[in-house]
Amino acid sequence: MIKNGISTAVVKRLPRYYRYLGELMEAGTERISSGELSKLMNVTASQIRQDLNNFGGFGQQGYGYNVEYLYNEIGRLLGVDRRHNIIVVGSGHLGQAIANYTNFERRGFIVKGMFDKNPDIIGRNVRGIKIMGMEEIGEFIKKNKIEIAALTLPKQQAPEIAENLVAYGIKGIWNFAHVDLKLPKGIVVENVHLSESLMRLSYNLTTRDEK
Amino acid sequence: MIKNGISTAVVKRLPRYYRYLGELMEAGTERISSGELSKLMNVTASQIRQDLNNFGGFGQQGYGYNVEYLYNEIGRLLGVDRRHNIIVVGSGHLGQAIANYTNFERRGFIVKGMFDKNPDIIGRNVRGIKIMGMEEIGEFIKKNKIEIAALTLPKQQAPEIAENLVAYGIKGIWNFAHVDLKLPKGIVVENVHLSESLMRLSYNLTTRDEK
């Protein structure tokens, strides 16, 4: 039973559990205890049990957790048991990199279309995905039941375009633009701020030097 | 005075402060109080004052914070007042996207070289940066005082190559490979796990639907 209002700290850790369980499955491991998994993942066993119990009893006393079962359950929570149709809005280098990354498809995230305002690249193909003009977005979203938009365009354009996307029915925005989007409640925004990530790296390098 | 052992929660927020202060500066704002900034950034004024006080008294009672001064101080903390030489290891689409992103250079992060093991793309040029073969990395790092390596290659190759990079003198790894690197203490790793980010987005979409 999925409780709502799971803390963001827990949600952030879920994909990592999913990854380790997937690797265990590939290695043919059938069952694992929170203690073993904690050593593998470098976290406390207590945290693992607490985290998983937010979603219900996935384990069994005296036995541990069945790897495949737990993997599938977490996958279901993460929504990778369904298909999610994606568009890439802004088809520069980063947008193309995302469209080219086939691993997302293995998890059910399908890039259906790409968009750009630059006429020079409209019409081009990226891995069979056509780059279209911005004026086609609205209709495309509706026709193709697009749920998620990866926003890979300059931050100046991002807020306005994001609003349009929401008006067209987009439910989730994967925001690579370095700006905080203010969108209606109910719209999910997941930020990937690469420059902030790089600055954190730099911060840690800098303070380390001064020690 | 920089205290060491600043909590990661605070460090994560620093780049965002830096961004907002930069925008205020561009808008010509000279001074700002924690109260005003808190409204702008949608956090509590108390948190802003606590965060900044980890690093010393940047403000002034009765006045607030001088925007330019605070901007520069945080920039210094983040290490964007220095140059950081970077290489891109793995010159596929994502590696090329990073090399093409000129905004990093404005913050002092200079991509000096790119590397790949695929002979078909070795020798190519990305924005004037040459793609070299993997066997040249070691010498290149030493000659060009490379500090940071962006690791944009398949996760199977990442751990071994990361170890080599560290042996060659790399201090920080910006890790885009979907794997946890185990490296000697003192080496800074900053992870960008795009697939985890996408799954969190999907999680939030999924649970929202069930409400």
Added chain:
DNA sequence: TAGATTGTTAATCGATTAACAATC
């Protein structure tokens, strides 16, 4: 049954918020 390990409650730790004295 005995041993193992979960699910869950209680204790601890850390981060956030509130309050206010210090001071510009």
Added chain:
DNA sequence: TAGATTGTTAATCGATTAACAATC
């Protein structure tokens, strides 16, 4: 000086860890 706002201490909240009874 009076008003504003910080720096900082204290209170609260939430997340992590420890402990152990429940149970397979």
